[in-house]
Amino acid sequence: xxxxxxxxxxxxxxxxxxxxxxxxxxxxxxxxxxxxxxxxxxxxxxxxxxxxxxxxxxxxxxxxxxxxxxxxxxxxxxxxxxxxxxxxxxxxxxxxxxxxxxxxxxxxxxxxxxxxxxxxxxxxxxxxxxxxxxxxxxxxxxxxxxxxxxxxxxxxxxxxxxxxxxxxxxxxxxxxxxxxxxxxxxxxxxxxxxxxxxxxxxxxxxxxxxxxxxxxxxxxxxxxxxxxxxxxxxxxxxxxxxxxxxxxxxxxxxxxxxxxxxxxxxxxxxxxxxxxxxxxxxxxxxxxxxxxxxxxxxxxxxxxxxxxxxxxxxxxxxxxxxxxxxxxxxxxxxxxxxxxxxxxxxxxxxxxxxxxxxxxxxxxxxxxxxxxxxxxxxxxxxxxxxxxxxxxxxxxxxxxxxxxxxxxxxxxxxxxxxxxxxxxxxxxxxxxxxxxxxxxxxxxxxxxxxxxxxxxxxxxxxxxxxxxxxxxxxxxxxxxxxxxxxxxxxxxxxxxxxxxxxxxxxxxxxxxxxxxxxxxxxxxxxxxxxxxxxxxxxxxxxxxxxxxxxxxxxxxxxxxxxxxxxxxxxxxxxxxxxx
Ligand code: ATP
Ligand code: MG
Numbered sequence: 001x002x003x004x005x006x007x008x009x010x011x012x013x014x015x016x017x018x019x020x021x022x023x024x025x026x027x028x029x030x031x032x033x034x035x036x037x038x039x040x041x042x043x044x045x046x047x048x049x050x051x052x053x054x055x056x057x058x059x060x061x062x063x064x065x066x067x068x069x070x071x072x073x074x075x076x077x078x079x080x081x082x083x084x085x086x087x088x089x090x091x092x093x094x095x096x097x098x099x100x101x102x103x104x105x106x107x108x109x110x111x112x113x114x115x116x117x118x119x120x121x122x123x124x125x126x127x128x129x130x131x132x133x134x135x136x137x138x139x140x141x142x143x144x145x146x147x148x149x150x151x152x153x154x155x156x157x158x159x160x161x162x163x164x165x166x167x168x169x170x171x172x173x174x175x176x177x178x179x180x181x182x183x184x185x186x187x188x189x190x191x192x193x194x195x196x197x198x199x200x201x202x203x204x205x206x207x208x209x210x211x212x213x214x215x216x217x218x219x220x221x222x223x224x225x226x227x228x229x230x231x232x233x234x235x236x237x238x239x240x241x242x243x244x245x246x247x248x249x250x251x252x253x254x255x256x257x258x259x260x261x262x263x264x265x266x267x268x269x270x271x272x273x274x275x276x277x278x279x280x281x282x283x284x285x286x287x288x289x290x291x292x293x294x295x296x297x298x299x300x301x302x303x304x305x306x307x308x309x310x311x312x313x314x315x316x317x318x319x320x321x322x323x324x325x326x327x328x329x330x331x332x333x334x335x336x337x338x339x340x341x342x343x344x345x346x347x348x349x350x351x352x353x354x355x356x357x358x359x360x361x362x363x364x365x366x367x368x369x370x371x372x373x374x375x376x377x378x379x380x381x382x383x384x385x386x387x388x389x390x391x392x393x394x395x396x397x398x399x400x401x402x403x404x405x406x407x408x409x410x411x412x413x414x415x416x417x418x419x420x421x422x423x424x425x426x427x428x429x430x431x432x433x434x435x436x437x438x439x440x441x442x443x444x445x446x447x448x449x450x451x452x453x454x455x456x457x458x459x460x461x462x463x464x465x466x467x468x469x470x471x472x473x474x475x476x477x478x479x480x481x482x483x484x485x486x487x488x489x490x491x492x493x494x495x496x497x498x499x500x501x502x503x504x505x506x507x508x509x510x511x512x513x514x515x516x517x518x519x520x521x522x523x524x525x526x527x528x529x530x531x532x533x534x535x536x537x538x539x540x541x542x543x544x545x546x547x548x549x550x551x552x553x554x555x556x557x558x559x560x561x562x563x564x565x566x567x568x569x570x571x572x573x574x575x576x577x578x579x
Contacts, residue, residue: 001482001515007044008519009033010529020216022465023148025473029533031460038145038153045533046460048481050156053459054135056187056478057158064180066131066160071113073137077103079112083432092140106139111429111451114161118447119435125165128437128447129173133160135456147216149457150417150465156457162450165439167426170448174424177452181210181420184454188463189476193230193416195221206424210454211416212462219418222397222411229405231397233413234316238393239402240358265348265385266378267370274343276309279367279376290367291360291380293345295335295352298327302334306347306356306388308363311395318394322355340371347386348377356388357395417462425449472532474557484514484576485535489523489542499566500541503551506569512576531556537576 009030018024026032031046042050061068077095080086094106107113114132122130135158145153162173178194185192190212197207209232211221223230231237273279280287290309295302296318307313319327335342339351346369347354365379382388403409429435430446439445460479467474477483484507488500497518504516515535517526523542530538540552546566553575554561564571 003515003517003519006515008529008533009043009045010532018148020147020150020465021468022150022216022461025464025468025532026148026461029473032149034148038142038151040149040152040154040457042457045481049460049463049475049479050456052479053188053463054156054158054456057184057454057456058135060180060184060187061133061158061160064131064176066133066177066180068134069117069132070134070136071107071110071117073107073139074104075107075110075113077105079116079433080105082434083112083115083429085112092142094139094141108138108140109157109451109453110134110159111161111425111449112433115429115433115435115447115449118161118163119430119433122163122437122447125437125439125445129162129164129169131160131162131173131177133158133452148461150461151218152457155455158454158456160452162452164448164450165437165445166448170424170426170450174422174450177422177450178208181422181452181454185210185212185419185459188459188479189467190419190459190463191466192419193221193223193228195223195416196231197235197421206426208422209416209418210420210422212419212459212466213414214417214462214465215415216465217415217417219416220413221416222401223414224403224405224409224411226409227403227405229403229409229411231404233396234314236397236401236411237317237404238358238395238397239404239407240361240393241402243362265380268376268378269374270344270370270376271374273374273376280309283367283376283378285367289363289365291347291363293347293350293354293369295330295338295340295345296327297330297334298322299325301352302330302338303353303355304345304347304350305394306354306360307395308357308359309367311357311359311398313357314394314396318355318392321392321394340369341373344369344371344373344375346371346377346380347382347388348380350386353389354386355394356382356391358391358393359395360388361391417458417465419459419462420452420454422452423450425451467534471528473534474536475534476557477536480536481533482515482535483512484537484539485530486514486516486539486541487523487526487530488516488518489526489540491518491520493543495546496541496543499546499551503539503541510573539572 011028014024014027018027030043033041077086092108096104137154138157139154142153145151164170164173192210192212195209195211197209220233221230222233222236270279270282273282276287276290279290287309292307292309294305294313315327364381368377368380370377397411399412401411403411427446435447436444463475464473486500486504488496491497507514536556538554549566550563551566552563
């Protein structure tokens, strides 16, 4: 590629609305341009990286036995009505009508279309297992598109879907995809973790998110540095250890903070103390001696859950342990209907069912809300002062919690960008859409399905987020926009341009992805651009070094540079090959 004929659209400054490093750098390097909120053009440099990621994904999908198809971007409503998602899918689904008033939507994901496709084409168990995939645009009308192509509205996804005879075979398809995903992200040079995202009701986890580790990630994940364990903060289980409440140590712990009389509940004025922090400061009581009471609105009505003051509720775990379809924090008008006051809710005489996190088992004589404005209660004890229906693991994990993998290890929180998701679907779609094959005994059986997504643009952005320095992007060789860039510093110098052009042709013949910056720009501009777009190897051809029969070659990632004889072509290739 000759930069004199190329669209190199580098910028000195990033636009003001670019928040993350990757967003800023991708704009500055001329990789992407916004045309509307969450809708982007990919410019040549961006597209080159995008295609390299796409090719890695395609190769690994093909290697794993998945078959490529292409489904439409615009999908008819009847399939979505059949699966029941037409009404359930919220505003992320962009709906439209054709000239005959028929309803369609822009595909945000393709379970419906692929279930229909496979149902039509696959009749017998003999054709199973089957995994199909596509790499194609999706549209989700995200409420807050941001961070460039990281959270876009239109974006390209690789989505794969597996179809199996039964659960056992589906597990094999799942692990094939899981392994393919690991290879994909390794080949893209990403530091990532496969994170357990949710657990099935009957053992085994059925969903993993692949998280690229980055401070700007939107997801908080809990990882163990000593083993492979990683899980979403919402779902990571807490390994609960019951304390001996009669032990001496416990007696000592009880006294943490202000010394409180043991038995009798004491009502205490706590003006305007709404948060646990306020209460802790005001009363001089350790936050771990305070219990938060949260009122939830669920499909079974209003109920309360108790959590230790310094912990956060995991609604995901709570819903799962309670077997609820729906649960969220109750609204003010719902709270107003029960015997309490927002900000001062407590379990004593609350009048609704009360559940609690396991940690409450280790607590006695604690502080709770008084169900009255500006009042709290001291020395509250469950069993004595109120009843707990059930204890469960429903708090988020925190730094220092025991690793579920090995008791001697601990978890710590970190941030991640979700680049891929593998999911065991079971018969959810094949049942609702009545998609069947004929099994060995001639019986109609629902397909056992899995779905597997990777956001291609998000992988590019995540890679930029992980690989950069103050001068710009420094992507790994496998996904860099070019592998080698030749910079003739003075194109008017006949010797320089002739040598540079010859070298360009020779390197091209060796099948490297090579470019030559033959623009009539200063050497400084060319160096800056080469660092900004992040070409791993730069060969600088200048009049002075050429006089000495030398050229300079630089490694963008290590900043190593050497001078090498201009005729030592194999030495030059050795440097590029890292030898
Ligand atoms: P998120 O929680 O980030 O919204 P999701 O759970 O909705 O992701 P999936 O439905 O599992 O995502 O989609 C599969 C993959 O598609 C994701 O892992 C991600 O890489 C990509 N993806 C999802 N939403 C977007 C988006 N708005 N922009 C770019 N890529 C996306
Ligand atoms: Mg989403």
